[in-house]
Amino acid sequence: MASPNALTFKVTRKNTELIPPAKPTPHEFKTLSDIDDQEAFRFHLPLIAFFPKNPAMDIKDPVKVFRDALAKALVFYYPLAGRLRETAGRKLVVECTGEGALFIEADADVRLQQFGDTLQPPFPCLEELLYDVPGSGGVVNCPLLLIQATRLKCGGFILALRVNHTMCDGFGLILFASTMAELARGAEIPSVLPVWQRHLLSARDPPHVSYMHDEYENIPDTQGTLIPFENMVERSFFFGPGEISALRHQSPPFVTSSRCTTFELLAAYIWRCRTIAISPDPNEEVRILCFVNGRKLFNPPLPAGYYGNVVATPLAISTAGNLCKQPLDFALELVMKAKSKVTEDYIKSVADLMVIRGRPHFAFDMRTYVVSDVAYLGSENLEIGGGSPVFCGPAKAGVGVIPGLGSLNIPFKNNKGEKGKLVPICLPANAMEVFVKELETIVKKDDIDLGDARKSSIFIGRTKL
Incomplete structure (x- = not known):
């Protein structure tokens, strides 16, 4: 079977329309929180799910089912049917106009099996499976939600969603998608009702920044040169039980305790390997910026249906020389301390900083590795009519808005049935070759031979951007 990265197929878009809520909804203005309303979230967050053919759906058209479910879901999530407006101080508010979300009905001349035995990003022809309708990709005065449902020749289908990130984070997007799935299965109301209450994460009065937030400070370009974003390629790497064990065996005793999570271990390891690969001047600063889900940190807890952004981006900094020469536990302790x-x-301090400093973007360049773990999203809840997706997760993991900076740790099962984490990485082609060799060198220290694993385990695939 051909590599899924080389797969090409034709997608025919049959209909593109605005879907309003199924019932009348309030026309009002709702203010975003000051965590929502930061420059870093002014883009669209994509999600994709692949569904195999489900005999229980033979008499139903899955595209029509999800179209109807979207209209019903927007009754509960009616702000997503509105439009963002920018007010004084660049403050964003939602005008709940009820105009609706964009919905695309499409057919593809491809079978699910042709995508390969193991589905993972990068996905072929993604720009056709999640079509960027002209004029829909802005932040203000544009649709906040775009959904494309694509039928496959085998009877399966692909559901791709894109939401304005200022409206919700990954957890919120999955919460909405799960509501769609519930309503598609026949529910009258969601099992978890959505909650707005964005004031819970708005700046205090008066705002006061109570922490150092280095992530929003300018990055010094000490050598006068920056690594260019050119000739980028993306590869996905699977870390199963064997690879994780190899890393833990090379680390100090505290790594095997509950103090260190798999996410922290992988983040530190990849940050170190990535820095070696891009080879900055040893005296230059390199950074790792971790997206941290703050939902469990609030007391009293945030409402279960809160679908706004609840994330922080703490930063760890090292010189390139120290990070590359020191053992793995040096990077690991920096990551753990940052998280x-x-x-x-801390999250409330970020909200205050947004108001005081005009909603800045976190600072970054090619020497910054941005990473997030999406294990907590609950994408397994996206089930329709007894059928669950064979993959549900970020559509552009590892690439994002700016190629080369970020990646996501995605819960994943490889074609051997092993559960682990999939980590897509995007780097310049020459740096990627060094990165792969560095991965092999470190993991092989634990006598794991990645010669065959490049085909089915740690090394998954490659695409040129």
Whole structure:
């Protein structure tokens, strides 16, 4: 079977329309929180799910089912049917106009099996499976939600969603998608009702920044040169039980304790390997910026249906020379220390900083590795009519808005049935070759031979951007 990255097929878009809520909804203005309303979230967050043919759906058209479910879901999530407006101080508010979300009905001349035995990003022809309708990709005065449902020749289908990130984070997007799935299965109301209450994460009065937030400070270009974003390629790497064990065996005793999570271990390891691969000047700063879900940090807890952004982006900094020469535990302790800074008060301090400093973007360049773990999203809840997706997760993991900076740790099962984490990485082609060799060198220290694993385990695939 051909590599899924080389797969080409034709997608025919049959209909593109605005779907309003199925019932009348309030026309009102709703203010975003000051965590929502930051420059870093002014883009569209994509999600994709692949569904195999389900005999229970033979008499139903899955595209029509999800179209109807979208209209019903927008009754509960009616702000997503509105439009963002920008007010004084660049503050964003939602005008709940009821105009609706964009919905695309499409057919593809391809079978699900042709995508390969193991589905993972990068996905072929993604721009056709999640079509960027002209004029729909802006932040203000544009649709906040775009959904494309694509039928496959085998009877399966693909559901791709794109939401304005200022409206919700990954958890919120999955919450909405799960509501669609519930309503598609026949429910009258969601099992978890959505909650707006964005004031819970708005700046205090008066705002006061109570932490150092280095992630929003300018990055010094000490050598006068920046690594270019050119000739980029993306590859996905699977870390199963064997690879994780190899890393833990090379690390100090605290790594095997509950103090260190798999996410922290992988983040530190990849940050170090990535820095070696891009080869900055040893005296230059390199950074890792971790997206941390803050939902469990609030007391009292946030409502279960809160679908706004509840994330912080703590930062760890090292010189390139120190990071590359020191053992893995040096990077690991930096990552753990950065993540441990995030508390409820830390997140509120970020909200205050947004108001005081005009909603800045976190600072970054090619020497910054941006990483997030999406294990907590609950994408397994996206089930329709007894059928679950064979893959549900970020559509552009590892690429994102700016190629080369970020990646996501995605819960994943490889074609051997092993559960682990899939980590898509995007780098310049020459740096990617060094990165792969560095991965092999470190993991092989634990006598794991990645010669065959490149085909089915740690090394998954490649695409040129």
